[in-house]
Amino acid sequence: MSRLSFAQRIVNWQRLHGRHHLPWQNTRDAYRIWLSEIMLQQTQVETVINYYQRFLRSFPNIRTLAKAPLSRVLEHWSGLGYYRRAHHLHAAAREVMNRYGGKFPETQEMLMALPGIGRSTAAAIAVFAFDQRAAILDGNVKRVLARHRAIEGNPSLSAIEKTMWAVAETLLPKRNLSEYTQGLMDLGASICTRRQPDCAHCPLRRDCVARLEQRTHLLPTPKTAQPLVELRFHILILKRKQRILLEERVTQKIWTGLWSFPECALTDDVAQVVKRRYGLTAAAIETFPVMTHRLTHRRLIMTPVEVDVRGRLRTTASCRFLSREEVLRDAIPTPVRSIILARI
Numbered sequence: 001m002s003r004l005s006f007a008q009r010i011v012n013w014q015r016l017h018g019r020h021h022l023p024w025q026n027t028r029d030a031y032r033i034w035l036s037e038i039m040l041q042q043t044q045v046e047t048v049i050n051y052y053q054r055f056l057r058s059f060p061n062i063r064t065l066a067k068a069p070l071s072r073v074l075e076h077w078s079g080l081g082y083y084r085r086a087h088h089l090h091a092a093a094r095e096v097m098n099r100y101g102g103k104f105p106e107t108q109e110m111l112m113a114l115p116g117i118g119r120s121t122a123a124a125i126a127v128f129a130f131d132q133r134a135a136i137l138d139g140n141v142k143r144v145l146a147r148h149r150a151i152e153g154n155p156s157l158s159a160i161e162k163t164m165w166a167v168a169e170t171l172l173p174k175r176n177l178s179e180y181t182q183g184l185m186d187l188g189a190s191i192c193t194r195r196q197p198d199c200a201h202c203p204l205r206r207d208c209v210a211r212l213e214q215r216t217h218l219l220p221t222p223k224t225a226q227p228l229v230e231l232r233f234h235i236l237i238l239k240r241k242q243r244i245l246l247e248e249r250v251t252q253k254i255w256t257g258l259w260s261f262p263e264c265a266l267t268d269d270v271a272q273v274v275k276r277r278y279g280l281t282a283a284a285i286e287t288f289p290v291m292t293h294r295l296t297h298r299r300l301i302m303t304p305v306e307v308d309v310r311g312r313l314r315t316t317a318s319c320r321f322l323s324r325e326e327v328l329r330d331a332i333p334t335p336v337r338s339i340i341l342a343r344i
């Protein structure tokens with residue numbers, strides 16, 4: 001029976017079974033590694049690949065990203081969700097240019113001082129780009145550690161997370177940091193999956209407490225569900241001569257910085273809202289079936305109302321009439337894109 005260390009088993013497994021050809025692998029370019037780590041924070045690898053490649057075509061290095069207006073960065077993020085990541089990405093690019101002359105700092109601590117880079121992301125960049133010795137602890141790694149060590153309690157609780165960080169640090173090997181780090185990520189993504197982990201093919205099966213005690217389905221301990229807040233409102237599709245009105249979301253809590261349809265309360269008189277806010281006259285109004293969209297802690301229940309409008313746009317708000325093609329090129333939330341594709 002193998003008596004290799006935890007880390008050595010991960011490294012050996014990664015060499016044989018891990019991923020080696022993702023677009024952000026086989027490079028030491030901190031910019032590319034950072035970009036992939038930010039995109040992967042809340043998004044699956046398969047989805048990230050296209051976004052990552054398209055993003056790099058437009059912003060091939062930190063200089064081009066820092067120089068670009070935020071709206072252009074958001075356009076490239078459109079559909080990927082969790083838009084705060086794009087805001088942070090842009091802010092961090094500017095900071096790296098201004099404070100470090102375009103060269104990423106190399107230590108985990110200095111990387112963590114940049115917007116949007118937490119401890120685990122900083123560690124991943126430090127390992128992959130600069131060959132530093134640092135521990136990662138993303139969602140996949142938390143799951144592996146929770147099961148292998150039978151760590152009870154939800155990993156998002158600070159006391160549990162602290163324990164996990166301590167475990168992650170003690171498991172770090174002295175060499176092969178990149179393969180070890182990649183291996184942990186790959187194992188969590190492909191073998192020690194949330195449902196039905198493939199323990200038979202896992203290099204950690206010999207001493208995995210959750211497997212030995214048949215508790216893999218109980219670990220990690222799930223979060224106590226947060227109540228989902230439901231928000232119900234009208235979305236207004238204002239059309240004038242084949243063009244659609246979009247408004248920039250400046251102060252709203254969700255989708256900040258994106259362009260979207262105007263909204264109003266279900267109790268509002270749509271024709272009056274259109275007149276009062278935009279100085280436009282509603283010539284015809286059609287209500288579409290209700291649609292829902294789930295965000296992390298909110299369910300949006302939206303009733304689209306299409307309004308043919310006449311007159312001159314009169315408003316101080318940041319809004320404009322755009323063609324369908326222009327809208328689809330803009331930084332728009334997923335439900336707006338779905339409506340445009342399905343109905344306009």
Ligand code: SF4
Nearest residue numbers: 192197199202205208
């Ligand atoms: S043995 Fe099973 S539960 Fe334990 S780490 Fe491997 S895949 Fe996960």
